[in-house]
Amino acid sequence: MSSSLHVEVVQKRESQANKDSIKDIVHSYLANFVSVTPGVTIKNNELEDNLVLKDHIECITFCDEEHDSEVAITECELVYHVFKFDIFGVETDTMTDIASGEEIAAADIWALPTEEFHGLWESLVYDSKLKEDTLRFVETAFEFADRHVDPNVISWNRVVLLHGPPGTGKTSFCRALAQKLAIRLNNKFPRARLLEINAHGLFSKWFSESGKLVAKLFDRIREIVEDRNLLACVLVDEVESLTHARRAALSGLEPSDSIRAVNAILTQLDRLKRHPNALVLTTSNVTGAIDVAFIDRADIKRRVGPPSERAAYEILRGCCGEMMARGVVAPREQLFALRILEASRFADTEGSRASLRLWTVAREAAAAQMSGRAMRRLPFLARALHTRGEPTLPQFIDALQAALRQQLNDAKDLEDDSLPLQCNKLKQ
Template identity: 30%
Template sequence: MQTTDFCMGSPASPASEQPPTVWPVHIEVRVAPNATSRFDTIRNAVHSYLTTSLSDIYLPSEIEGWEDVPLLASSIERIAASECPCPTSSLPIEQTALQIHVYQPTDADAFEELTSGSGRGEDDQIMAATACELPSSSWEGLWESLIYSDDIKSKLLDYIYATVVFSDADVDYEVESLTAARAGAMAGTEPSDALRVVNALLTQLDKLKHKKNCLVMSTSNLATAIDSAFVDRADIVQYVDLPPREAIYEILRGCLVELVKKGIVSQVDVPGLAQAQLYERTADFSNLSLTAAQPIIDDTASPSAGTMELDPKERSRLLSICLLQLAQKCRNQEMSGRSLRRLPVLAHARYIRTLPAVSPRPASRPNGASKQPFTSGRGTAVETWLDAMERVVQAQATERTRLQ
């Protein structure tokens, strides 16, 4: 599988006493399966289009307009501006150092590698590893779904990109086999199958030490159980704490946006974190209410008139503030990212179940006005969804208290 990663600078800005900062911007270019053009040809065409057609790049964003370039239209499926250390949401094109990554995902399925088990028979084998050829179509979107409180992802990307550059330059790494003391095994407290799995892992790692284009990334929920020899050999050791309120907001927002997209929750605009924080700073908490009436919780209820009359922008503003408050409640309960992503399912299963569909948006009046500007679609009203989410968070808090 051929991939190329290059850093190409944009046109230099005019000379000044204090030249503006140039920020590296990662540009992802996904090549179509039937493309025949060379990767370097595609890369050069993308660079030419970005530097001549755009005045600013928004971060992150899908790049549009390249479909009018014949070479690009026949060769690629997507261009996206992804990670950048710049603190702002947009950059003038002359202040960017475009790092253009051209890739062609494969549809090949992952395959399992087995190793011998206890040795009691030929069929006694355990899975040593699951291998997947990258870039893989099945992994699309996974990176974007990872949300952390700081620049962990940027640090990893910078390190990986640096190792790729070193590898392309044939820089030799004094690479050694990984071995583990495994004190628990010597004490007789580790199951034999667990030891065989560890040995299988180390064997697979040994096979990779001569590969110039391989990096190993691993995670663990049992930090104290990781062997110190393994930790000592890691180039980057990063502790990832439970997500703070801001990260929780983005996780909950991502879940809500997906539910709206799939029609499970009725159409509503969900502001990003920066906008939500601005709304929160200027909010009057003495008169804060997303719903003018009680949310719909039972099958016999109907949408409240108060909900229908809210202005779309005001409804969106109140939603973002309430979602921030819900994020704080989740933070107080020390919920992990995995627990947070389960909340929408639990909320629907326990408190929403089957509700009457929200009426579609009526045809616009001659002046463009409509009596139902927010509840188009057939999903659950967002007020109902938010109420159910708060109830399931409270229920989980109660259950945790009982278990302690």
């Protein structure tokens, strides 16, 4: 076998079959395939006449990032991950601010894998090897723990820092990564939790109580990670708010309790690394404001910027595919992957015309440094404001371009309107 291909199998909630039986059923089914394409999902309604599969399986996804084209079944080892979605959804952990009596939402907690994050990993598109590198980082961290590598000799903290402008998918990536790990590491950790802490919303309320509420929150986290059969992913969004608090305190703009609260958080993060089943994921929108003390703790630090031309094309191609799959755009037509267009040197043929038109829109969006979040909003705006009835794919791509240009004009108008206000503030 030259390589492995991960196959994720979502088992129906009502199915009572054990995982080994499900693997055998799926393996027999896939033995009829000559090749498979990574990133493709076979849904329940596409399983044709295989009643056994239809009774037990929601979908099958081929999801290995190392393969960017079709893979021959006989040339790879299929690695199966069978799982059911958690049914409880998100829970909110609250704490009481003793000074004000106010109930504070300390963290949102998901039991993983959850249906809410299904498909999120596959929907995220990057030019860099962010997905592959982060997965390898986590796998290596757990390998070191399993082999009892001495952390006093070789240092690693199991801390990931993603930084970059808003709307580039940093938080979504962290959620998707936690979901992916819950699936991939299920044999090692039968249970998994994502604990999402909103630093920006909480820290301003914590400072009056110094580190007390910080300690309470991390006591709760430590209760969870005491279960060594549970994978705990702790997500701290907008971690730069730590730095703001400490700098403001040192400048005399915040009470000294702020420093104690921030230091308490950093200390608690340090303590988490003693637990081999804990992983800390953090994001920052303001790169220059990230605390140096925290940066030193992060093992892997990656910038997540606006989509490039290639990423923009794949994002919009996925959006168009979804619109056609749901019948909003009809009839269903093929949009070629960018590597196919490149192989043909972007030849203009009847079959490639829609793909080339979409490539033009993607390049325009990338040139404008549009965020991934804004890009994924374009299909909605195109449908709402620039189409009527049931558009064809070419009509819809024209509507996408019209929505893009209107978005860019609206953003420019907003920027122009804000300039007088900024000038007045400078004068004052």
